[in-house]
Amino acid sequence: MQNPFNSERLQIARIYNKLNIDELSERTHISSKKLSDFENGLKAPTHNEVALMHWILEFPISFFYQKCKIDFDNSGPTFACDIKIEPKQQSFEQTELF
Numbered sequence: 669m670q671n672p673f674n675s676e677r678l679q680i681a682r683i684y685n686k687l688n689i690d691e692l693s694e695r696t697h698i699s700s701k702k703l704s705d706f707e708n709g710l711k712a713p714t715h716n717e718v719a720l721m722h723w724i725l726e727f728p729i730s731f732f733y734q735k736c737k738i739d740f741d742n743s744g745p746t747f748a749c750d751i752k753i754e755p756k757q758q759s760f761e762q763t764e765l766f
Contacts (some may be wrong), residue, residue, distance in 0.1 A: 671733045671735065672733070673706070673712045673713060673718070673732055673733060674732055674733060674734060675709040675733050676710060676729055678706055678707050678732060679707045681731065681732070682707075682720070682725065683726045685724075685725050685726070687725075689703050691706070692724065694727075695724045696714075696717075696721060697720070698717055698720065698721075702717075702733040718732055
């Protein structure tokens with residue numbers, strides 16, 4: 669049995685790619701409202717929507733279904749997801765336009 673979609677993981681992948689919700693919406697053709705609902709755990713994406721996010725964000729599909737713990741303290745949120753990622757260094761040459 670597969671774990672449910674992990675909304676925190678979507679936000680991690682989006683931030684890693686230095687995208688805001690509107691930019692991810694433009695690239696995936698999924699509405700900003702739906703993406704926001706996914707990130708806030710209000711709705712779960714379809715398999716096709718997860719596949720689109722996987723393709724655009726370049727994270728494996730399984731990443732979006734793994735558990736993630738978030739702790740909050742005075743310095744902000746801390747993610748404990750058994751992963752270590754650094755934000756992408758984007759340049760104009762790396763940016764693709766659709």
